[in-house]
Amino acid sequence: MRLVVVGGDAAGMTAASLVNRRRDDAEIVVIERGPYTSYSMCGIPYYVAGAIDEPEELVSRSPDEFRDTGMTVHMRTEAMAIDAQARTVAVCDLDRGVERTESYDALLCATGAHPMVPDLPGLAAHGYVVHTLDEGEQLRRALERRDDVRTVAIVGAGYIGLEIAEALIERGNAVHLIDRSPHVMRTLDEDMAQRLEEILTDFGVQLHLGEDLQEIRHDERRCRQVVTDAGCYEADAVVLAMGGKPNVGLAEAAGCAVGESGALVVDERMRTTVPGIWAAGDVVESVDLVADRRINVQLGTHANKQGKVAGIDIAAQPDDGDATFPGLVGTAVTRLCRWDVARTGLTEREATDAGIAYAAVSFTGTAVAGYMPDPGTVHVKMLAERDTGRVLGAQLLGTGNVAKRIDVAAVWCQLGVAVQDAQFLDLSYAPPFGGVWDLLLVAARKLTTELDLSPQL
Amino acid sequence: MRLVVVGGDAAGMTAASLVNRRRDDAEIVVIERGPYTSYSMCGIPYYVAGAIDEPEELVSRSPDEFRDTGMTVHMRTEAMAIDAQARTVAVCDLDRGVERTESYDALLCATGAHPMVPDLPGLAAHGYVVHTLDEGEQLRRALERRDDVRTVAIVGAGYIGLEIAEALIERGNAVHLIDRSPHVMRTLDEDMAQRLEEILTDFGVQLHLGEDLQEIRHDERRCRQVVTDAGCYEADAVVLAMGGKPNVGLAEAAGCAVGESGALVVDERMRTTVPGIWAAGDVVESVDLVADRRINVQLGTHANKQGKVAGIDIAAQPDDGDATFPGLVGTAVTRLCRWDVARTGLTEREATDAGIAYAAVSFTGTAVAGYMPDPGTVHVKMLAERDTGRVLGAQLLGTGNVAKRIDVAAVWCQLGVAVQDAQFLDLSYAPPFGGVWDLLLVAARKLTTELDLSPQL
Numbered sequence: 001m002r003l004v005v006v007g008g009d010a011a012g013m014t015a016a017s018l019v020n021r022r023r024d025d026a027e028i029v030v031i032e033r034g035p036y037t038s039y040s041m042c043g044i045p046y047y048v049a050g051a052i053d054e055p056e057e058l059v060s061r062s063p064d065e066f067r068d069t070g071m072t073v074h075m076r077t078e079a080m081a082i083d084a085q086a087r088t089v090a091v092c093d094l095d096r097g098v099e100r101t102e103s104y105d106a107l108l109c110a111t112g113a114h115p116m117v118p119d120l121p122g123l124a125a126h127g128y129v130v131h132t133l134d135e136g137e138q139l140r141r142a143l144e145r146r147d148d149v150r151t152v153a154i155v156g157a158g159y160i161g162l163e164i165a166e167a168l169i170e171r172g173n174a175v176h177l178i179d180r181s182p183h184v185m186r187t188l189d190e191d192m193a194q195r196l197e198e199i200l201t202d203f204g205v206q207l208h209l210g211e212d213l214q215e216i217r218h219d220e221r222r223c224r225q226v227v228t229d230a231g232c233y234e235a236d237a238v239v240l241a242m243g244g245k246p247n248v249g250l251a252e253a254a255g256c257a258v259g260e261s262g263a264l265v266v267d268e269r270m271r272t273t274v275p276g277i278w279a280a281g282d283v284v285e286s287v288d289l290v291a292d293r294r295i296n297v298q299l300g301t302h303a304n305k306q307g308k309v310a311g312i313d314i315a316a317q318p319d320d321g322d323a324t325f326p327g328l329v330g331t332a333v334t335r336l337c338r339w340d341v342a343r344t345g346l347t348e349r350e351a352t353d354a355g356i357a358y359a360a361v362s363f364t365g366t367a368v369a370g371y372m373p374d375p376g377t378v379h380v381k382m383l384a385e386r387d388t389g390r391v392l393g394a395q396l397l398g399t400g401n402v403a404k405r406i407d408v409a410a411v412w413c414q415l416g417v418a419v420q421d422a423q424f425l426d427l428s429y430a431p432p433f434g435g436v437w438d439l440l441l442v443a444a445r446k447l448t449t450e451l452d453l454s455p456q457l
Numbered sequence: 458m459r460l461v462v463v464g465g466d467a468a469g470m471t472a473a474s475l476v477n478r479r480r481d482d483a484e485i486v487v488i489e490r491g492p493y494t495s496y497s498m499c500g501i502p503y504y505v506a507g508a509i510d511e512p513e514e515l516v517s518r519s520p521d522e523f524r525d526t527g528m529t530v531h532m533r534t535e536a537m538a539i540d541a542q543a544r545t546v547a548v549c550d551l552d553r554g555v556e557r558t559e560s561y562d563a564l565l566c567a568t569g570a571h572p573m574v575p576d577l578p579g580l581a582a583h584g585y586v587v588h589t590l591d592e593g594e595q596l597r598r599a600l601e602r603r604d605d606v607r608t609v610a611i612v613g614a615g616y617i618g619l620e621i622a623e624a625l626i627e628r629g630n631a632v633h634l635i636d637r638s639p640h641v642m643r644t645l646d647e648d649m650a651q652r653l654e655e656i657l658t659d660f661g662v663q664l665h666l667g668e669d670l671q672e673i674r675h676d677e678r679r680c681r682q683v684v685t686d687a688g689c690y691e692a693d694a695v696v697l698a699m700g701g702k703p704n705v706g707l708a709e710a711a712g713c714a715v716g717e718s719g720a721l722v723v724d725e726r727m728r729t730t731v732p733g734i735w736a737a738g739d740v741v742e743s744v745d746l747v748a749d750r751r752i753n754v755q756l757g758t759h760a761n762k763q764g765k766v767a768g769i770d771i772a773a774q775p776d777d778g779d780a781t782f783p784g785l786v787g788t789a790v791t792r793l794c795r796w797d798v799a800r801t802g803l804t805e806r807e808a809t810d811a812g813i814a815y816a817a818v819s820f821t822g823t824a825v826a827g828y829m830p831d832p833g834t835v836h837v838k839m840l841a842e843r844d845t846g847r848v849l850g851a852q853l854l855g856t857g858n859v860a861k862r863i864d865v866a867a868v869w870c871q872l873g874v875a876v877q878d879a880q881f882l883d884l885s886y887a888p889p890f891g892g893v894w895d896l897l898l899v900a901a902r903k904l905t906t907e908l909d910l911s912p913q914l
Binding site for chain 2: 331
């Protein structure tokens with residue numbers, strides 16, 4: 001059985017390793033465009049910040065380590081076209097410019113996503129992106145090499161943009177953060193985003209929200225100014241963090257269906273609509289289990305699980321593998337300017353878009369018991385479905401290492417737990433970790449009352 | 458409707474406040490033996506440590522604050538006997554020595570527990586206990602007043618004993634910690650307890666485990682030596698932290714059934730076996746939802762929930778209230794010597810005692826992504842039922858503020874989630890909070906393989 005894996009990061013290498021372990025007869029060929037395999041994309045901002053010294057520290061397994069397990073790994077090689085009938089893929093050695101053909105019994109498309117770069121003069125030449133580790137290296141080298149980089153404009157106020165903004169402020173740069181949305185972090189509701197904007201501003205980030213990037217003014221060497229529809233800002237460098245677009249081109253050209261989310265359609269076993277082709281990771285869409293819609297979420301944790309599921313199915317061919325990826329609930333966390341930001345499930349906007357009637361509660365509590373030294377601050381928000389009480393989503397913004405607390409709400413979202421039941425769960429309590437009523441239990445209790453469900457404790 | 462609440466701490470005052478809000482016709486009389494209402498017992502070690510200055514900081518609501526809501530609150534007053542037929546309770550004003558009778562329509566027995574003190578010469582006179590806030594005050598005053606208290610012996614290596622041990626070491630005392638069990642923290646499995654013993658020893662606690670207290674040698678003023686069946690230790694003070702025994706006497710004399718756990722039997726609405734008498738808090742037994750047995754767990758978080766349920770049922774009389782307390786799974790956390798200790802569900806010993814066939818996995822991970830600075834250490838243990846994969850329990854011992862992560866496993870235990878399903882849950886991931894596979898997901902994955910369940914990712 002010959003498996004060709006296109007894309008050597010989380011999803012691809014997880015599947016490749018699993019098939020390699022499960023099938024003695026597997027011949028595995030990995031095609032990777034870049035210079036690294038299996039690294040932590042989420043770690044790039046910390047590498048740019050200098051908290052991590054060398055890019056290799058983000059690599060969990062190198063090409064040679066994979067080769068040692070018996071796989072063939074072609075680095076700096078790009079898959080150009082799939083012939084799904086002939087089950088072949090044309091690949092190109094990027095350094096030597098040589099094309100050749102690889103045959104496959106199974107092909108896994110784990111091509112990930114590419115950063116969105118608007119078609120504006122100067123951007124392609126003078127904008128940095130930080131989507132891959134080598135791009136992160138270029139940015140860090142530029143910051144270290146060029147002492148004249150004082151002010152950096154970042155375009156895009158999502159996770160990566162904000163994490164890079166913090167990293168640059170900590171490096172001593174001035175930062176303009178530009179986004180066309182009226183608020184940072186579109187994955188949060190406005191009220192939570194506004195609090196985060198205050199935190200960012202206090203930290204020194206200059207926010208320019210609701211502004212549309214229009215032009216990069218530059219000389220031969222570098223960026224000089226960034227122009228939006230509302231202002232013109234001096235900037236010695238510009239970083240684009242406008243999100244990623246799934247790399248569907250290769251699979252789409254081979255006939256694989258692309259969903260409304262813009263990502264590849266796959267079934268629960270990570271099969272595309274074309275026989276012999278699987279897909280996993282940032283390139284696919286997944287079921288959002290709360291809203292029952294299909295969305296594209298680019299996150300390593302899903303890529304890993306999906307890679308395993310794809311690997312199990314590929315290894316089990318022609319029988320069905322026994323693993324299915326059930327979907328996700330949009331859990332995401334980060335730490336910004338010493339505040340933890342966490343979300344799961346639906347925001348108010350998303351619930352409205354999904355046509356789900358809901359109630360929301362918000363309140364502010366402490367990270368540890370209120371009488372302890374430095375009790376911290378945690379802003380809590382939770383949504384539940386109006387008729388049933390089913391937990392729809394939660395958001396946390398707090399000091400005191402509280403991000404992982406969102407996991408409890410994530411489990412509630414994924415299992416369909418209702419607030420009136422959730423309020424009785426035996427969550428932990430001790431003064432160094434909170435008040436006698438856990439913050440999520442308080443939210444569940446408030447929602448039970450708000451929705452006039454029973455029992456109202 | 459006249460409600461008499463015996464015991465003015467978490468369970469009692471929660472119920473009293475709830476009835477007071479729900480019933481305009483309620484006449485509420487609270488009988489409290491001590492000088493404080495509604496305080497955090499769990500905060501006492503932090504007060505003894507000096508992290509909290511004044512005992513009043515642990516009080517969430519004073520007697521006068523309750524009186525302002527219209528209740529009658531009798532402090533330093535003890536309930537002596539209940540006449541369940543006549544629906545009266547004899548109470549005694551402890552300062553004036555005056556007895557009188559209070560009539561009731563409903564009586565809530567929220568009498569809590571008392572510290573176990575073995576019947577050994579000198580102990581009653583020279584041992585400190587820290588079960589109530591005023592007892593905590595006595596210990597702290599003794600430590601502050603008496604400069605000659607250098608070495609303290611603590612008897613009992615459970616949560617309170619260990620928290621006090623840490624507090625005293627931080628105050629500069631030498632500490633002998635004595636327990637008849639071969640390991641600290643009987644709520645953990647041996648392997649986890651052993652790691653904790655190393656941590657305590659490194660912190661400076663002198664452990665004397667598997668030793669039975671036999672004698673306190675003292676002079677007129679204070680303790681001089683503590684003698685066990687294995688040694689004799691110089692000690693200027695002795696603190697007893699041997700656990701609490703439910704104060705069932707009052708209710709038992711009135712005919713209320715006491716269960717095998719030694720605590721009062723109550724139904725889901727917190728009714729005792731005697732009409733007109735409810736009970737809640739440390740004095741009752743609860744259903745352990747994992748082992749389906751009844752246990753007595755003394756923890757403020759249960760007392761609060763049970764107080765609410767009792768209050769709802771009392772307020773709804775003669776109709777049933779709509780709230781039921783479903784039971785608990787034994788979740789408990791603390792922080793000791795900068796390590797978080799967390800557990801939920803059953804240990805191996807408890808699973809064996811309950812006759813449940815199980816598998817257990819243990820491994821050591823990091824609190825944040827391994828490539829981040831100071832990734833920390835987390836020892837993880839999880840148990841699942843052999844045939845079904847149902848999560849039975851989990852234990853965590855780690856640096857990096859990881860205690861609240863046990864809540865996810867607590868939800869799994871309470872809802873009966875199986876490891877093969879748990880491994881697909883959308884738990885949060887970002888480098889400051891862990892690796893791409895959450896530690897509990899790793900545990901679920903390992904157990905799925907160990908139990909030969911499907912799918913094995």
